[in-house]
Amino acid sequence: MSHEPGSPFGGYNFAYLDENTKRMIRRALLKAVAIPGHQVPFGAREMPLPYGWGTGGIQVTAAILGPRDVLKVIDQGADDTTNAVSIRRFFSRVAGVRGTTRTAEATIIQTRHRIPETPLTEAQTLVYQVPMPEPLFRLEPRLAETRRMHALADYGLMHVKLYEDIARHGHVSTAYSYPVMVGGRYLMSPSPIPAFDNPKMHRMPALQLFGAGREKKIYAVPPYTEVRSLDFEDHPFRPHRADGCCALCGSTTSYLDEVLTDDRGGRMFVCSDTDYCEERQEAAATAAPASTTPAPETEGVA
């Protein structure tokens, strides 16, 4: 580790972590890839960013990052949210890597709460920031107990919870962090992505890595692995999105953010994935240069 003021990357090793720490994280990553969906404890370090703000994802990214990588960081699907900006800035400062907002250009995408709309490829790695890696924690807070449950694949508690939801409300009330079974063996938290994104994890060509810094766990879904959202035969899993289309690009299939436009119930919907939205707007502008982007329509509440 170099601390000399004159050395590159602000006096720190490439990508901040020292090489021994990176090696320790890579060992945990290899184990995680070998046992898809299984949570591997690792000696998470204290980072110069707060716990809960992406320290797990940052450590995973730092451990796999090379000088030729192109990094994209999103939070809520957007590249320009403050925490995403802060993390991208961190890596440009301590690793000097090229950043991008284009999903297709990135080799590593670090994300909080979303999976990009543009399908990922084998050449890409998706790194998730994970606040609570344990999918069972609301049902059983004791880690010693949940470890036993995973060992025995004893997931009845979660099925009962979903069943009770359906019996009480007619629907599963879990809207995000919707639990998945990985490779038919381990119950896994997909991190707090909306349930809408869950199907994208299934047989994804890209490697998916999950880092939870505060909880000191790493887990992974290797490329083309089966990832099933929990459901019942008579109540199949259904991803939901707001019933509307993006006011900027007109997409009717992307995940939408609801934006309040006034205090009288006015609102509009826009794509949560900003890169996807911008690329569609650009494509529309090239296809029909005369027409301008449709003016945002606001709708009132009935």
Add this chain to the structure above:
Amino acid sequence: MAYVAVKGGERAIGNAHAWLEETRRGDPSLPALSVAQIEAQMGLAVDRVMAEGACHDRGLAALAIKQAQGDLIEAAFLLRAYRTTLPRFGHALPLETGAMRIRRRVSATYKDLPGGQVLGPTYDYTHRLLDFALAAEGAPPPPPAPQAEAPQEHAPHVTELLAREGLMAREAEARGEPADLTRAPLAFPASRAARLQNLARGDEGFLLGLGYSTQRGYGNSHPFVGEIRQGSVTVCLMPPELGFEIEIGEIDVTECQMVNQFHGSKAEPPQFTRGYGLALGRGERKAMAMALVDRALMAGDLGEERTAPAQDEEFVLLHSDNVEATGFVEHLKLPHYVDFQSELEVVRRMRATAEAALRAIAEPAREEEVAE
């Protein structure tokens, strides 16, 4: 209001940090606090940051306090983030706290004992009246405090005196390299070393509340302060390539050993048990609270029923760290609108289902009214 995609997060962050720096400095017509002043005159704050920042360096702790505008948790975080970049070159031998150069030492179990009672520089027995004279600028420094003439005699641990009589359980000496929380994640059940390490870095307020709860019936402990001692101890290291120990320096610590009742079990006769607390610097409140919590956490090992939060190892150890806690609590201010949107959709869908069900009940009733 038209929708404006929020852009320029980077500029906003830059501007916010410039404003923060201006706020931190405060009124520029007043002289800036020097790190040396903080180190010398805010000593207890420095000690708390060293303890919770898990790094014994008064100068860096003082710098962190200055940078954090006196927010001690933020300062502890700064110190931790620095500490984690330092290479680890070994582990010290256990501190010989029995050979401490004592500044303060009190026992609540004996009126007098070898080594005596030494009050030291304490707020105990001060009357908490604001001293308006301190508000005056340029007052001369206080006269030096009177010093004891006789050199201090050896002060053995109270718990050691009890143990020699067989009244205090002796603890098995741990062999080999102790756990290191900064390298390996906590696993449960945790070793005593990992537990004490966690508590020593833990938040003073959290431990204080938990310790207090054990005194109010949440986990029965009947504690006596066997002894509190505060002073400097020598740190020794045994490099494997040398094979003998070398002194590498001296640190200030506060140690508290609580003596607790234990009624005995089938295997063991009634005797006292100990709760142990140690904090870097002068952290008496922290060391006492830690000792209470340490003893409460032994409930399982001693065959006592575990009923209270302070006796629950996972609960205590996973929530004691204020750097972890503050990060996760404060992350709630990060955007969550994707998750909130998915919740909105679910609540709307469930309301639609519920309203449809209500209508289905109400409509046949209306038909009946018409029929009548």
